Amino acid sequence: MTFLIRRLVHAITVVFVVCTATFVLVHLAPGGPAVLADPKLSLEEQAAIEQRLGLDRPVSVQYGIWMSRVARGDLGESFLYEVPNRRAIGERLPNTALLAGTALVLSVLLAVPLGLWSAMRRGGLVDRAVSGLAFVAMAVPTFWLAIGAIFTFAIALPLFPAGGATTAGGAGGWMDMLRHLVMPALVLAAVTTAELLRYMRSSAQTALQQPFVRVARAKGLRERAVAWRHVLRTALIPVVTALGIQVPRLVGGAAITETVFAWPGLGRLGVQAALGRDYPLVMAITLFVSAAVVIVNLLMDLAYVWIDPRIRLES
Amino acid sequence: MITRDSSRRRAAMAGAMIAILALAAVVGPVLYQTDPNVLDLSNAAARPGTGHPLGTDESGRDILGRLLAGGRVSLAVGFAAVACSGVLGLSLGALAGLGGRRLDALVMRFTDAMMAIPALFLIITTLALFGTSVAGLVFAIGATSWMGLARLVRAELLSIREQTFVEAARALGAQPFALLTRHAFPHLLPSVLVNVTFGVGTAILMESALSFIGLGIQPPSASWGNMLTNAQSYLYSSPWLAVYPGLLILITVVSVNVLGDALRDAAEPRS
Numbered sequence: 001m002t003f004l005i006r007r008l009v010h011a012i013t014v015v016f017v018v019c020t021a022t023f024v025l026v027h028l029a030p031g032g033p034a035v036l037a038d039p040k041l042s043l044e045e046q047a048a049i050e051q052r053l054g055l056d057r058p059v060s061v062q063y064g065i066w067m068s069r070v071a072r073g074d075l076g077e078s079f080l081y082e083v084p085n086r087r088a089i090g091e092r093l094p095n096t097a098l099l100a101g102t103a104l105v106l107s108v109l110l111a112v113p114l115g116l117w118s119a120m121r122r123g124g125l126v127d128r129a130v131s132g133l134a135f136v137a138m139a140v141p142t143f144w145l146a147i148g149a150i151f152t153f154a155i156a157l158p159l160f161p162a163g164g165a166t167t168a169g170g171a172g173g174w175m176d177m178l179r180h181l182v183m184p185a186l187v188l189a190a191v192t193t194a195e196l197l198r199y200m201r202s203s204a205q206t207a208l209q210q211p212f213v214r215v216a217r218a219k220g221l222r223e224r225a226v227a228w229r230h231v232l233r234t235a236l237i238p239v240v241t242a243l244g245i246q247v248p249r250l251v252g253g254a255a256i257t258e259t260v261f262a263w264p265g266l267g268r269l270g271v272q273a274a275l276g277r278d279y280p281l282v283m284a285i286t287l288f289v290s291a292a293v294v295i296v297n298l299l300m301d302l303a304y305v306w307i308d309p310r311i312r313l314e315s
Numbered sequence: 316m317i318t319r320d321s322s323r324r325r326a327a328m329a330g331a332m333i334a335i336l337a338l339a340a341v342v343g344p345v346l347y348q349t350d351p352n353v354l355d356l357s358n359a360a361a362r363p364g365t366g367h368p369l370g371t372d373e374s375g376r377d378i379l380g381r382l383l384a385g386g387r388v389s390l391a392v393g394f395a396a397v398a399c400s401g402v403l404g405l406s407l408g409a410l411a412g413l414g415g416r417r418l419d420a421l422v423m424r425f426t427d428a429m430m431a432i433p434a435l436f437l438i439i440t441t442l443a444l445f446g447t448s449v450a451g452l453v454f455a456i457g458a459t460s461w462m463g464l465a466r467l468v469r470a471e472l473l474s475i476r477e478q479t480f481v482e483a484a485r486a487l488g489a490q491p492f493a494l495l496t497r498h499a500f501p502h503l504l505p506s507v508l509v510n511v512t513f514g515v516g517t518a519i520l521m522e523s524a525l526s527f528i529g530l531g532i533q534p535p536s537a538s539w540g541n542m543l544t545n546a547q548s549y550l551y552s553s554p555w556l557a558v559y560p561g562l563l564i565l566i567t568v569v570s571v572n573v574l575g576d577a578l579r580d581a582a583e584p585r586s
Contacts, residue, residue: 010427017428022440029444139568141520141540143527144561147547151554245430252435256524260547270436271528274443282443286436293433 003311007301011294018290022283023066027059035279075284080276085284089266095165096265100254102181103188108243110193115200116235119208120227130197137194142253146187146260153183163262184261188253192246199242204235237308244300248293326577332570336563340390343383351380352535372542372556373549382559385537389564392453392532393519399457400518401464401511408468412476413495423469426462434459438521442530452531456521464510471506475499505582512575516568523564539564 026033033055041049050056054065069076075085118127154162165180166172207213208231216226255267262268266285273281305311344351354374361371369378411422438455445451475481475498484498525531526540534541539560546557 010424010431013424014428014431017425018432018437021432021437025441025444030446035444135572136565136569139516139520139565139572141523141527141543141561141564141568143524143540144543144557144564147543147550147557147561150547151550151557155551155554248431248433251433255435255439256528259528267435270439271530274439275529277443279444282440286433286440289436290432294431297431 003305004301007298011298014294015291018287019067019070020063022287023063026279026283027062033062070287075287076280078273078278078281078284080273080278080281085281088269088281089285089288092264092266092269095263096251096254096258096267099181099184099188099258099263099265100250102185103192103254104243104247104250106185106189107192107196107246110189111196111200112232112236112239115197115239116204116227116232118197118201119204119231119235120223122205127201131201134194134197137190140190142187142191142256143260145190146184146257149183149187150260163260165264180263184257184263187261188250188257191253192250195246196239196242199239200235203238204231207231207234210234233307237304240300240304240307244297247296247300248290251289251293322577322580325573329570329573329577332566333574336386336567336570337390339383340386344380344387347380347383349377349380351377351384351537353377369559370555373545373553378556378559381537381542382539382563385539385542385560386563388449388532388536388538389519389522389540390567392449392456392522392538393515395453396456396460396518396522397511397514399453400461400514401507403457403461404464404510405468405507407461408465409472409495411465412469412472419469422465426465429459430462432459434521435524438525439530442525447530447533449532452522452525456518456525460514460517460521464507464514467506467510468503471503472499475502505578509575509579509582512571512578516571516575519564519568519571 026035029035054062057065073086075089077083078085078088081088114126114130118124118130121127150162153159160183161167161180163180165177167176167180213226213230216230221229251267254265255271257263258265258268259271266289270282270285270289272278273285354376355371363370369382372378372381407422407426411419411426414422437459441455441458442451481494481498484494489498522531523538523540523543526538527543529541529544532538532541542560543557546553546560549556
C-alpha cells in the first residue's frame, strides 16, 4: 500500500510541475501571458480573455487562476482551429493512443523473449545479432528510420501506404487502418524495443545466477521451463521499471513518427501548433500528454505490484 | 583478456571517428570553400561529380558544403546542450546530496517529475513561446536532459559521504569546499564522464529531430536534421538526398555510444 501511495504522490507532483512549468514559461516568454490572447480577435475580445486569465491581477493570483482552470479541465481555445483545445485533443487522442499503444505492446512482445533468449544463450549468434541491432537502433534517428521505411516499403516496394491513417476517399475499415499503422508502429517501437531488450537481457542474466535457478535445474527442469517459469518473472521486475521510464520517451517519439507519416495524432497536432505559434494549443497538448503519461505510469505501478510480491506484502 | 583488447580497439576507433568528424566540422568549411547556401536551380538535385563532389540538393545547393556546415551546427549544439545539462545536473545533484534531508527530498521529487514529463513536448512549447534560436535550442535540450546526471551525482555523493577517507579528511580539519573538490570530485569524475558522453549522443539526436520537424535550426542554415526535411519531400524523385545526413547522424551517435560503453567498462571493471 505504501508503495502505491508514494506513486500517487509522485503522480500529483508531476502534474503540479508541468502546470507550474507552463505557467512560468508563458510569463517569461517575450510578450508575456498576453500571447495567449488570439491576435486575430478584436480588442474587446482580447480584453475579455485577458480578464478571464486575470492578467491585470498580481502574479500569485494569476497562478491560482491558472491552476484552478487546469484543474477544472479548462484548456483554453486554439488560435489556428478556433475550437476549444479539449475538442481538438479529443479528436486526435484515439489515433495517438492506437499508435503508441501498438508500439508499446510490440516492443514488449519483441524485447522480452529476445532478451530472455539472449541471456540464456549468452555470446551465441542470436545474442550477438540482437545486441548489435539494439545498439544501432538506439543511435538511429527515428525520423531517418521512418524515411528509410517509406522509401523501402512504400516507394521501391509498394507494400504499405506512405502516410496518413486511412486511404483518402477509400472505403475505410479496420484493414485499411491496419495497413497504415504497420510502418509507423514498427518505426516507433524500434528504439523502445532496443532499450527494453538491454534491460531484459541484463536482468535475466542476473536472475540466472540466483540460487533458485540452480535449484530448478537441479530438480531436473528443462531449460525452457527454467527460462519461462522461473527466470522470466524475476527478470521482468526491472523491465517494468524501465518501461515506465520509456513511456514519456515513446510519446515524444510518437510526435516525430506521426509527423513523418502524416499520422493524424496528438504529436503531429502539437508540432503543427508549435510551428503555427498556436500557444494555447501547444500548452494544452503538453499538459494533457503529461497527465496521460502519469496515468499510464500509475497503471504500470499496479502491474508492478502484481508482478513483485515483495512490494505487495510490504507494509 | 580478449574482450578487453577488443573493447579498447573499438574505443580507439570510435574516438578516432569522433576526432575526424569534429575536425571536418571545424576545418572542413575553411578548406572546402563552397557557399552551402548558394542556390543554383538550373543545377538542382545533380548527381555527384562536376564541381559538386556529392552532388546538389533540390535547390542546387552543394551537398558536401551543407554536410560540413550542418555538422558544425549539430556537433556544436550537441556539446553545448550537454554542457548546459551537465551544469544543471551537477549542481542539482550536489544540492540534493549535500543539502540535507529536506532539500534532498524536494530536489529529487522535482527530478522524478521532470523524468516523467515527455521532454519533446516541453521543448516544443518552449521553442514556440520563445522563438527558435540556437541558444534557445541548446537551453531547451539542456534543461530537459539533466535528470539522470543529477540522480547519479546525488547517489555518489551520499555514498562517498559515508566512506572512511572522507571521515579521515574531515578529522584532519578539511573545509567542506575542499572536501568536495579535493576528495569527492575525483570519485565522481569517471561516472559523470560516462553519463555525459552518452548525453552527447542523445542531444545530437534531439537536435536533429527538432531541426527535422522545423523547430530547430532554421533554413537556410544547414543542419543534418533539416537537410532531411527537404529530402523527404523529394523522396520519389531523388531518394539519395536522404542518405548522407542520416548516415552522418547515425555514425556520430554510434561512435559516441561506443566510446561511452568503453568508458563505462573502464570506470566499472566489475561489470
